[in-house]
Amino acid sequence: MKLVRYGEPGQEKPGLIDSAGTLRDLSAHVGDITGAVLSDAALERLRALDPASLPAVQGNPRFGPCVGQIGKMCCIGLNYSDHAAETGAQIPEHPILFMKATSAIVGPNDTVVMPRGSKATDWEIELGVVIGKTAKYVSEADALDHVAGYCIVNDVSERDFQNKLTGQWTKGKSCDTFGPTGPWLVTRDEVADPQNLAMALDVNGQRRQTGNTSTMIFNVRQIIAHLSSLFTLHPGDVIATGTPPGVGLGMKPQPVFLKAGDVMELTIEGLGQQRQTVKADD
Incomplete structure (x- = not known):
């Protein structure tokens, strides 16, 4: 998977890039792409989603840092x-x-x-x-x-x-x-x-x-x-x-x-x- 965070600084939403290169919104499934959702089990749950079922994000939003709340x-x-x-x-x-x-x-x-x-x-x-x-x-x-x-x-x-x-x-x-x-x-x-x-x-x-x-x-x-x-x-x-x-x-x-x-x-x-x-x- 290619996981992203998109939106204005401080207001980024979680998303993924599907196999066709389309940005899909993950907000219904996770609050953000942070350490809390990066375990093998959590990633497997995201991997099991059908990307086509996720809303496509329109336009060309800004990409934020791909990980939020980085500890160090x-x-x-x-x-x-x-x-x-x-x-x-x-x-x-x-x-x-x-x-x-x-x-x-x-x-x-x-x-x-x-x-x-x-x-x-x-x-x-x-x-x-x-x-x-x-x-x-x-x-x-x-x-x-x-x-x-x-x-x-x-x-x-x-x-x-x-x-x-x-x-x-x-x-x-x-x-x-x-x-x-x-x-x-x-x-x-x-x-x-x-x-x-x-x-x-x-x-x-x-x-x-x-x-x-x-x-x-x-x-x-x-x-x-x-x-x-x-x-x-x-x-x-x-x-x-x-x-x-x-x-x-x-x-x-x-x-x-x-x-x-x-x-x-x-x-x-x-x-x-x-x-x-x-x-x-x-």
Whole structure:
């Protein structure tokens, strides 16, 4: 299934995309697409519905983040060997973890707003993993059983805030609008192998990032096992699993960053597409 949330910010309704690409309303069956409806049993009940029996949604409504009420967004840094190389960083011994504030999370096509003083806002396409079952001390072998599905995340980053302001990476990762998520949550039964998904990001029609999840340093199983050994992952939590090479920070001979009016377009195989226009904060 492809589960979505559509409507104006704060008023999103639950829906699904049927096999013909039609948006169908799920409001009669669930209140929202949150962790409460992402268990295997709950998803199976939704899967049993006849999509043709669900009301078709007219027009072209906005898509919100594909998961509502996200408890935490865990982000893995430097998780592609070629991305680590382009930034001059060493391969980490363990997954690098930082958190993105949930207030940064927006819809897949919402405007990305560069904060005041920003000179180094950058793009990062990432595979998002949505937890469906509580995970604590989970083994690698069992890790994927705790996944509800997958989505696209743009881990937008302000590099000066991230690297030059005293403190943690979170400063450059959590600015408002810096977490476009969606357009839909694709349930895990429709993703045969999360470690073999092609990824691409364009800025103003020019390809910047090309990659595949097969080149992750730590795969999805390893990430879930590691994080769940440190703290509990709850249904509805999202893990952004790192970005392939091609970020603005790593461009040669000098970095290239976003400016007002730029357009980012992101795709991950089987997970849809995002499109964001960039503006400066007032």
